[in-house]
Amino acid sequence: MIPTAIDRPTILVVDDTPVNLSLLNGFLGKDYRILLANHGTKALQLAQERHPDLILLDIMMPDLDGYEVCRRLKADEALQRIPVLFLTAKTETEDEEQGFAVGAVDFIHKPISLPIVAARVRSHLQLKAWQDFLLDQNAWLLREVEKRLSDINRFQDASILTMVSLAEFRDECTGNHIQRTQEYVRLLAQQLAHLPRYQHQLTSSYIELMAKSAALHDVGKIAIPDHILLKPGKLTDEEFVIMRTHAVRGYEMLARAGEHLGEHGEFLKLAKDIAHYHHEKWDGCGYPDGLQGHAIPLAARLMAVADVFDALLTRRPYKEPLPMPEVVAMIKRESGQHFDPEVIEAFVIILPQLEVVAQQC
Template identity: 45%
Template sequence: MTDLSSCTILLVDDTEANIDVLVEALGQEYDITVAMDGPSALEIVRQSPPDLILLDVMMPGMDGYEVCHILKENPETEGIPVIFLTAMTSPQDKARGFEEGAVDYMVKPFSIIEVKARVHVHLSLLMARRELALQNRMLEMEILHRTRELSETQAVIIESMAGLAETRDTDTGDHVLRARLYVEFLSLKLMDHPRFQHFFAHSPPELIGRAAILHDIGKVGVPDEILLKPGHLTAEEFETIKLHTIFSHAIFSKALSRLEKKQFLSIVDDIAYSHHEKWDGTGYPRGLRGDEIPIPARLMAIADVYDAMISARVYKPAMSHEEAAEYIISQSGKHFDPDVAAAFAEHQNVFRKIASTYGPGSSFGQTLSASAPIDWDTILEDG
């Protein structure tokens, strides 16, 4: 049984005899405060809100209805249960009392036994509501904690898998983390676009960015002599390299078949499997065309091509930002989704800044990880 001995009750009545009777009846069980008029009652509530109020209606100046109305309009006091205790007995009076927000309405002359019983009931209900609210807050905190743990675990797994790819190809590390920035930035710019709203309504940009980190994980299945070849690939070797998209899909489709909630891994699979598809249908591995290509893969296509072009490799020098941007814009509607290419063209200076700030030789890999939130205000400053 709930202990109500610590509960406080405010008695509001302009008749001293009524106050005395109620204090005697309730004072041994509860902490009692008294007010003889409406303004005094409101001031007491402001300074030290009680758990329950027994309120007379007919008082000089401000009547009980007005007091109750003021209390219920204030978010800080609207939850205090009010019981009217009055000589006004008509149905209209009672109806108004409940309309003003009272939880109960008792008439004078009152029965002490009835008053004590109703006070006990409403205080018990109040304590039960508070207990339920406390449990709900604790549950929300636990859910938040579990969600944060899950997010951190997901991030660590992403970083570990990306690290696995990096052990095979040292160019991969910085590239995949820049790819995260490029893709997340494009997502932020396109999330309100009419063609993409439906997708981003359930897939936040941060999620797409994290998924982009694993776009080349399938390269772990490519032989070293091809993956690390210090020169141009033969046609046959290039066909082998192209298999990394198939390898990625094999990894993730098997995992997806065992999951009930698949949102993140589905996006990872879309990116890894389809980021080499082209808008005109000439890409690989499936020759998808136009809107057949998953939206995350269309974002990754631009990010991947841009970063590859501006990065030096053993078999080629780095291109300038201007050369890479010119190529991407020229391939709108051919290699790339026209709307994604347009977003790149409009905000290409941000790509330039990401590349110059977090390019080869920077401390990028030490300052940003898959689990770290991106400070876009800093990145976009002057961008």
């Protein structure tokens, strides 16, 4: 099938010799749309206006030589993928090295052999067509991945909302507590990210996942009986043992949900770590496993500070809120005992920001 004018690739031919322009126009014009330029400035103008599929470019020209034209083409993001074939009488190795260095894909030596021109043009247009196809496919795949990630994020948000809503239904104090502790975790992680130990782990995307996961830290309280969860006074020793099971129950709920939904990514891992270990203590005296120091996952160490800080500041059925100075003093005293000392250092630095969150939420 003979290609139509619309189907034909466009070739820009650049040469300061009229005979060469006429020869190539007549020979290539049967199969391609041809643009002609007799100097470098005109070639750049046509390239910017028409975006040809391939450029045949003379090297020795009076205003801008071919090397400089090619260099400028490759510096333009919109034009840099157009293949450039040099037409030249230069045959030295150094000349070809310079041409490839500025971005050319091939050389056609003068005097011009029309069959060689046809073969080289056809080969490089086919190669460009495949490259364009692969780029289009990659762009499509990228859009699909972004769409799937967006779907996953929406699903995560919906799952979190559902589980948090169940917790809020059981305990009216939970809602604002969740919002505040999420923001405390985010701010603490952002500050901790300045330390060399954590700067590679605590990327912005990881911190956002951590803050999102923090909403599920007390999801295990769904399994705690109302007479214990909502008791207005102090718990008995037996009731406190039951209350403490919420950490393991939360972990188990999230693990089962992940198995049913096929979710095993970083979000679920963080959520399980936080639910399971946010009552562990730096000195090993916490629960449920008595972990110590850096054996406690980082997300849980951050959540421990956020959770206690908010609990001390908040009115609960069994207690009145404490004033901010007293709360801060208590938190600082627990550095190296209940809390990771590095997290407490971060806590002290960002205290004004934490106070704003405490007042607003």
